[in-house]
Amino acid sequence: MRKAFDQLVVIEGMDLEIAAGEFVAILGPSGCGKSTLLRMIARLAEPTVGHISIQPEERFQTAFVFQDAHLLPWRTVLDNAALPLELMGVAREARYSAARAALEQVSLFEAEDRYPAQLSGGMKMRVSLARALVTQPRLLLLDEPFAALDEITRFRLDTQLRELWQTRGITVIFVTHSISEATFLANRAVVLQKRGGGIKLDRRLDLPVDRNDELRVDPRLAREMRALLSAMEEE
Amino acid sequence: MRRLRSAIPALIPLVVVTAAAELAVRYGLVKSYLVPAPSSVLRAMIESRVELLGALLTTSTSALVGFLLSTVAGIAIAVFLSSSRAIQRAFYPYAVFFQTVPIIAIAPLLVIWFGYGMRTVVASAFVVSIFPVIANTLSGILSTEPALRDLFRLYGASTPVTLWKLRFPAALPQILTGLRVASGLAVIGAIVGEFIGGQGLGSVVDVARTQQRVDKVFAAVLLASVLGLALFGLINLVSYVTLRRWHQSEQA
Amino acid sequence: MNRRHFVLAGSAALLAACGKSPGKIRLALNWKPDPQFGGFYAAPYQSHGLDVEILPGGAGTPTIQMVGAGSAEFGVVSADELVIARSQGNDVVALFAVFQNNPQGIMVHASRKLNSLGDLLKSGGTVALQRGLPYARLLEKQFGFEKVKIVPSPGGDISAFLADKNFAQQCFIMSEPLTAKHQGADVQVFPVSETGYNPYTTVLTTSGDFLRKNPDRAKAMVAAVREGWRAYLDDPKPTDQRMNQLNPSMAPEVFAEVAEAQKPFIETDEARRNGLGSMTKERWEALIAQLKGLGDIQKAPAAEECYRAL
Numbered sequence: 001m002r003k004a005f006d007q008l009v010v011i012e013g014m015d016l017e018i019a020a021g022e023f024v025a026i027l028g029p030s031g032c033g034k035s036t037l038l039r040m041i042a043r044l045a046e047p048t049v050g051h052i053s054i055q056p057e058e059r060f061q062t063a064f065v066f067q068d069a070h071l072l073p074w075r076t077v078l079d080n081a082a083l084p085l086e087l088m089g090v091a092r093e094a095r096y097s098a099a100r101a102a103l104e105q106v107s108l109f110e111a112e113d114r115y116p117a118q119l120s121g122g123m124k125m126r127v128s129l130a131r132a133l134v135t136q137p138r139l140l141l142l143d144e145p146f147a148a149l150d151e152i153t154r155f156r157l158d159t160q161l162r163e164l165w166q167t168r169g170i171t172v173i174f175v176t177h178s179i180s181e182a183t184f185l186a187n188r189a190v191v192l193q194k195r196g197g198g199i200k201l202d203r204r205l206d207l208p209v210d211r212n213d214e215l216r217v218d219p220r221l222a223r224e225m226r227a228l229l230s231a232m233e234e235e
Numbered sequence: 236m237r238r239l240r241s242a243i244p245a246l247i248p249l250v251v252v253t254a255a256a257e258l259a260v261r262y263g264l265v266k267s268y269l270v271p272a273p274s275s276v277l278r279a280m281i282e283s284r285v286e287l288l289g290a291l292l293t294t295s296t297s298a299l300v301g302f303l304l305s306t307v308a309g310i311a312i313a314v315f316l317s318s319s320r321a322i323q324r325a326f327y328p329y330a331v332f333f334q335t336v337p338i339i340a341i342a343p344l345l346v347i348w349f350g351y352g353m354r355t356v357v358a359s360a361f362v363v364s365i366f367p368v369i370a371n372t373l374s375g376i377l378s379t380e381p382a383l384r385d386l387f388r389l390y391g392a393s394t395p396v397t398l399w400k401l402r403f404p405a406a407l408p409q410i411l412t413g414l415r416v417a418s419g420l421a422v423i424g425a426i427v428g429e430f431i432g433g434q435g436l437g438s439v440v441d442v443a444r445t446q447q448r449v450d451k452v453f454a455a456v457l458l459a460s461v462l463g464l465a466l467f468g469l470i471n472l473v474s475y476v477t478l479r480r481w482h483q484s485e486q487a
Numbered sequence: 488m489n490r491r492h493f494v495l496a497g498s499a500a501l502l503a504a505c506g507k508s509p510g511k512i513r514l515a516l517n518w519k520p521d522p523q524f525g526g527f528y529a530a531p532y533q534s535h536g537l538d539v540e541i542l543p544g545g546a547g548t549p550t551i552q553m554v555g556a557g558s559a560e561f562g563v564v565s566a567d568e569l570v571i572a573r574s575q576g577n578d579v580v581a582l583f584a585v586f587q588n589n590p591q592g593i594m595v596h597a598s599r600k601l602n603s604l605g606d607l608l609k610s611g612g613t614v615a616l617q618r619g620l621p622y623a624r625l626l627e628k629q630f631g632f633e634k635v636k637i638v639p640s641p642g643g644d645i646s647a648f649l650a651d652k653n654f655a656q657q658c659f660i661m662s663e664p665l666t667a668k669h670q671g672a673d674v675q676v677f678p679v680s681e682t683g684y685n686p687y688t689t690v691l692t693t694s695g696d697f698l699r700k701n702p703d704r705a706k707a708m709v710a711a712v713r714e715g716w717r718a719y720l721d722d723p724k725p726t727d728q729r730m731n732q733l734n735p736s737m738a739p740e741v742f743a744e745v746a747e748a749q750k751p752f753i754e755t756d757e758a759r760r761n762g763l764g765s766m767t768k769e770r771w772e773a774l775i776a777q778l779k780g781l782g783d784i785q786k787a788p789a790a791e792e793c794y795r796a797l
C-alpha cells in the first residue's frame with residue numbers, strides 16, 4: 001500500500017495485518033506517516049495505490065481520538081460526548097443515556113453540565129475518549145492522544161484505556177512517540193521506517209495481560225523497550 | 236458598581252477635551268464658526284430637540300434595517316461562497332466590489348433606482364456595511380479545524396449538517412467581529428444616503444451646513460456617533476450572551 | 488494675555504503660511520470650472536504682479552470658511568452666505584460681484600403649464616432644492632411646502648429631472664436648463680428673484696485681515712479680475728477651452744451657450760454705469776433686512792462693512 005500527497009510519498013510499500021481484539025502500538029520518528037496511516041484506516045483518506053480492508057465492514061464501527069481533545073467549545077460535556085450518536089440520528093434520550101454511561105466509564109459523570117473551557121487538559125481528553133466510546137465502536141484509533149498531558153495524568157489515562165480495552169474487547173490501534181507508553185499499553189508494536197519507508201519492526205510484546213503501575217518499573221518492560229529503542233535508533 | 240468605575244478612565248479624555256474646546260472658543264483661540272463651543276452645541280441640541288429626535292429615529296430605523304439586511308445577506312453569501320473553491324474564485328472578487336465602490340459615487344444611482352426616501356437610505360446602509368460581514372463570516376467558516384471536520388465525516392454528517400452544527404457555531408466569534416465593523420458602517424452609509432436622499436440626521440447636517448449653523452451640524456453628528464455606539468454596544472451584548480460560556484474573548 | 492495672543496497669532500500665521508509658497512494667492516471657487524467663473528480664469532494676474540492659483544470646487548466646498556480660516560486668500564461666495572458669516576464673527580469682505588442679479592431659479596417641465604413659483608409649490612410633485620439656503624426658506628415662508636415633496640438638490644445632475652415630468656430642480660438659470668434642453672427636455676425656468684430676493688452672486692471675497700495687511704495686492708487682484716471679466720465677456724472662447732479641459736462634464740456647445748446666456752446677469756445697466764462687479768450699499772442693506780426677517784441672522788452686520796470698493 002502506498003500513499004502520496006502530490007509529490008510527497010508518505011507511505012511506501014506497507015503491508016500490515018491486524019487481527020480483531022489486538023492492541024497495536026504504532027511507533028516511528030516524525031514524518032514517517034503514522035498519522036496518515038491512521039487516517040486512512042478511518043477512511044478519512046484514501047491510499048494512492050493499494051487498499052485498506054476491514055472485515056467484516058460495518059458502518060460507524062470506527063472511533064478516532066485526536067491529539068488534541070477537539071471538543072466543540074459551545075457544547076456541554078454531555079453534548080460533546082453524545083455528538084457521534086447525534087450525527088448518526090439517535091434520539092435525544094437514548095443518546096444522552098449512552099453518553100452518560102460513556103462519561104462514567106472515564107470517571108467524568110459529574111462534569112456533564114460543564115463547558116470545555118472549564119475543564120483541565122486531562123478532563124478534556126477523557127471527554128474525547130468518552131465521545132469515541134459512545135458508539136460502542138469495534139475499532140478504536142488513537143493518534144498520540146495523551147502527548148500534551150502531564151505524566152501523572154498520562155499514566156492514569158493509559159491505565160484507564162487498557163482497562164477499557166480489556167472489558168470491551170475492541171481492537172485498538174494506538175499511534176505514539178513514546179516507547180514507554182507503547183510498551184505499557186500494547187500487545188504488539190509496529191515500528192515504521194523513517195520517511196515512509198515501510199515497516200521496520202513488528203513485534204509481539206511479551207508482557208502480562210493485566211497491566212498496572214508496577215509494571216512501569218518492571219524489568220520485563222525495560223527489556224521490551226530496549227528492543228523497540230534499538231529498532232528506532234538504527235538507521 | 237465596578238463596571239461604572241471601570242468606565243471612568245475612558246471619560247477623562249472626553250471631559251478634558253470638551254473643557255479645552257469650550258475655553259479655546261470662549262477666549263478666541265479657535266474661531267467659533269469653525270469649531271463650535273461645546274456649550275453652543277448643547278444649546279442647539281436642546282433648541283432643536285424635537286427635530287433632532289425625529290431625525291435620530293429615522294436614521295436609526297434606516298441604519299438598523301440596512302444592517303439587518305446586510306447581516307442576513309452577508310452570512311448567506313458567505314455560506315454560498317464557502318461551498319467550493321471554484322465558486323469562491325468566481326464570485327469573491329464581486330463581493331470585494333462592495334468594499335471598494337465609493338458610496339458617494341453610487342448614491343445618486345441608488346436614488347434613481349429606489350427614489351427619494353427610506354428605501355435609498357436603507358440601500359446605502361446595506362451596500363456600505365455588507366462586505367465585512369461576508370469577509371469575516373467566510374473566513375470563520377473556512378477556518379474550522381480540520382480535525383473537527385474529520386470527526387463529522389467519520390460519523391457520516393452531510394454538508395448541511397456540518398455547516399449548521401460545526402462550521403457556523405465555530406465561526407460565530409468571527410461573524411460577530413464582522414458585525415461589529417458593519418454596524419458602524421451601516422450608520423455611515425445611512426447618513427450618506429440621507430445626504431442624497433434627504434431625511435434623518437444626514438439631512439439635518441446638510442441643511443444646517445448650508446445655513447452655516449456649525450453648532451447644529453455638530454449636534455447632529457454627535458447624535459449619529461451615539462447611534463453608531465449604541466449599535467456597536469448591541470452587538471457586544473449579543474456577543475456576550477452567546478459567547479460568554481465558551482469563548483475566551485468574553486471570559487475573565 | 489496679550490503676549491500669549493501674539494505668540495499664538497504668530498504661530499497660526501506660520502501654520503497658515505506653511506504649505507504654500509510665499510506671496511502665492513489662492514482663489515477658491517465654489518463649483519467646478521464653468522462660465523460663471525470665466526472672468527477669473529481669463530484674468531491677467533501676472534501683469535498685475537500676482538501669483539494666483541485657482542482652486543476649483545464642487546458640491547459643498549466651504550469657501551467662506553476657507554477664507555475665514557486663511558486656507559485661501561480669496562474665495563467665491565454668494566452675498567447671503569457672506570452676511571450670515573459676518574453675523575457669526577467671520578470677518579470676510581466682498582470685493583467684486585460677478586452676477587449683479589441672482590441667477591438662481593427653479594426649472595420645471597414646460598408640459599406642466601405652470602405660471603409661477605407659487606403655482607409650482609401648490610401643484611404637487613417633487614422639488615429638489617437646498618433647503619437651508621435663504622431663498623428656499625423664503626419660498627417656504629411665502630408659499631409653504633405642504634403640497635410638494637422636498638428633496639435635496641442633486642447638484643448639477645439632471646438625470647432625476649429628465650426621468651420624471653413632475654420633478655422640479657434648483658438651478659442657475661443659464662446653466663442646467665440649457666443642459667436639459669440639449670438632452671431633449673422642454674424646460675421652463677422661474678427665477679428666484681421673482682420673489683424679490685436678489686443677492687449678489689459669485690462674489691469675490693477676501694478676509695478683513697488680508698485686506699488690512701495687503702491693501703495693494705487686494706486692489707491689484709480686483710483690477711485683474713475686472714479686466715478678466717471684460718475680456719471674457721468680449722470673447723469667451725479661449726477661456727472656455729481652458730475651463731472645459733478642467734471640467735469635461737459639460738459639453739463644449741453648452742459651455743458656449745451658457746457663456747452667452749449669463750451675460751445679462753453680469754453686464755447690467757448699473758454695471759455699465761459703475762463698472763463690472765460694483766456693488767451698492769442699498770442692495771446690501773436690503774439683503775441684510777431680508778435675512779434678519781427670515782431669522783437666518785441674529786445680529787445684523789453693518790452694510791458698509793460687508794463690501795469694499797477697490
